[in-house]
Amino acid sequence: MNTTYVFPPIHESILDNGLRVLLVPDTEQDGLVVAAQFRLGTFSDPVGLEGTAELCMGLIQKGSGELSAEQTAEKLEFAGASLFSDVGEEHLGLGIRMLCQKEEEILPVFWNMLLNPRFEQHEFTRIQREMVTSLQAETVDPGIIANRYFYRTLAGKDHPAGRFYTLNSVKKTGISDVKNFYETFFLPQNCILVVAGNFDPEKFRNRWFDILSKWTGISETKPVYALPVQVPSRVVKLIDKPTLTQASIMIGHAAPGELFAHRNEVALSNYILGAGNFSSRLMSRVRSADGKTYGISSQIASERQFGAFSITTSTQNSQLGGVLKSILEVLDDFCKNGVSDSELEKAKQFVTGNMAFQLEGIGNIAEKLLWLRFYDRPNSYIENFDSIIDQITLEGVNQAIRDHFSVENLIIVVVGKKVELLPQLKEFGPLSVYHFRDKI
Numbered sequence: 001m002n003t004t005y006v007f008p009p010i011h012e013s014i015l016d017n018g019l020r021v022l023l024v025p026d027t028e029q030d031g032l033v034v035a036a037q038f039r040l041g042t043f044s045d046p047v048g049l050e051g052t053a054e055l056c057m058g059l060i061q062k063g064s065g066e067l068s069a070e071q072t073a074e075k076l077e078f079a080g081a082s083l084f085s086d087v088g089e090e091h092l093g094l095g096i097r098m099l100c101q102k103e104e105e106i107l108p109v110f111w112n113m114l115l116n117p118r119f120e121q122h123e124f125t126r127i128q129r130e131m132v133t134s135l136q137a138e139t140v141d142p143g144i145i146a147n148r149y150f151y152r153t154l155a156g157k158d159h160p161a162g163r164f165y166t167l168n169s170v171k172k173t174g175i176s177d178v179k180n181f182y183e184t185f186f187l188p189q190n191c192i193l194v195v196a197g198n199f200d201p202e203k204f205r206n207r208w209f210d211i212l213s214k215w216t217g218i219s220e221t222k223p224v225y226a227l228p229v230q231v232p233s234r235v236v237k238l239i240d241k242p243t244l245t246q247a248s249i250m251i252g253h254a255a256p257g258e259l260f261a262h263r264n265e266v267a268l269s270n271y272i273l274g275a276g277n278f279s280s281r282l283m284s285r286v287r288s289a290d291g292k293t294y295g296i297s298s299q300i301a302s303e304r305q306f307g308a309f310s311i312t313t314s315t316q317n318s319q320l321g322g323v324l325k326s327i328l329e330v331l332d333d334f335c336k337n338g339v340s341d342s343e344l345e346k347a348k349q350f351v352t353g354n355m356a357f358q359l360e361g362i363g364n365i366a367e368k369l370l371w372l373r374f375y376d377r378p379n380s381y382i383e384n385f386d387s388i389i390d391q392i393t394l395e396g397v398n399q400a401i402r403d404h405f406s407v408e409n410l411i412i413v414v415v416g417k418k419v420e421l422l423p424q425l426k427e428f429g430p431l432s433v434y435h436f437r438d439k440i
Helices: 052-060 069-078 100-115 121-138 142-155 167-172 175-185 201-213 263-275 281-289 317-337 341-358 362-374 385-390 394-404 418-428
Strands: 011-014 020-025 031-038 082-087 092-099 191-197 235-240 246-254 296-302 307-316 411-416 431-435
Touching: 020 201, 020 362, 031 100, 031 362, 052 082, 052 092, 052 121, 052 175, 069 100, 092 100, 092 362, 100 201, 121 167, 121 175, 142 235, 142 246, 142 307, 142 411, 191 362, 235 418, 246 317, 263 281, 263 296, 263 317, 263 341, 263 385, 263 394, 281 296, 281 307, 281 317, 307 317, 317 394, 317 411, 317 418, 341 385, 341 394, 411 418, 418 431
Parallel strands: 020 191, 235 411, 235 431
Antiparallel strands: 011 020, 031 092, 031 191, 082 092, 246 307, 246 411, 296 307
16 A cells, blocks of 8 residues: 555644644754634625625734734744735634744744734724725626626525625625624634644643633534535526627536545546646647637635536637637537546546645645544545555546536636627527626
């Protein structure tokens, strides 16, 4: 059995308040990484106040305990420490990197961000203004417009994946809403904490566990995990943006979530179709052979249960019809005939090699442990990853393609100049036309 990686000794415990802590000592380097991951994300935004999770994550980092935002930033900078954060649909992450010698100086700052954020009004106003400015730019970005129409069509306005933060929702959200979100969801039982690097686990427990144990809070509100969806038939949507000389295209349908038993077969299939850069079928046909686009790719976006498969590209307005035909021909052949042994072998080599790359450095190890715990997977999933991938058969992959990829129930979204694109789209399915400034 091949083994790609063996985790260092992990000291794992669950405190009385429900906080799960993983201590991963590594004395070969002077760094220390502390990362907290919460089992909630933007899907848990209150309806009508979309953007609350992102506002909350931004505000938590602006001040710590008795320190203002400026004092916090100055303290971290002088110590050579840096924060990092992640805002996902079903998870939120906040972490810090530092020299191990700075543990006593910097960790209290980080604990206060988690346990005692300042929530100052002027910092909230600044973050809110920055989000509004960003949204104003996004409302005219054709790729983002296509993405929003795609997910709204796929999931519907009442599904978490079909809701987005907007200028209106961000402006409506007040600091009291953010505080309520924090008090409802930023609880120890919703958190996994990983500490990795050059430190002594026993000393860490004795020094910090009492502080972490004082983190309390109770809420009956559960984080939102999105359910799977399905679109029964093909839908075509044209969003008119008259000034564009290129059409932005997004095509796809529902896909299995991360917890699906054959998720790896689906991922390998997608790599062959469109995620494999220049080696993928879509790139080989639509870019290299037809020369109708600079780049094209396919993606699988997956949460715990909800997932979406999509193909994205752009092309000159005059080439739209030809590009769509080429994409559908490649996808149709993929669905009907599956993939070959040689294609699968190349995909396996990439996936196993990429996993090894993801485990370089203590920060990546901490991130991977959070990923494993979030999906309730054992460490052996990573340690035996080569063997798991190697055991996947050609028939298994082709069965996954037959079960989970389709050329029939596609959502086709195109953003561009209606007068030039509309005649080319009519043959691809039931067509609806919108203006890019329409509210969805």
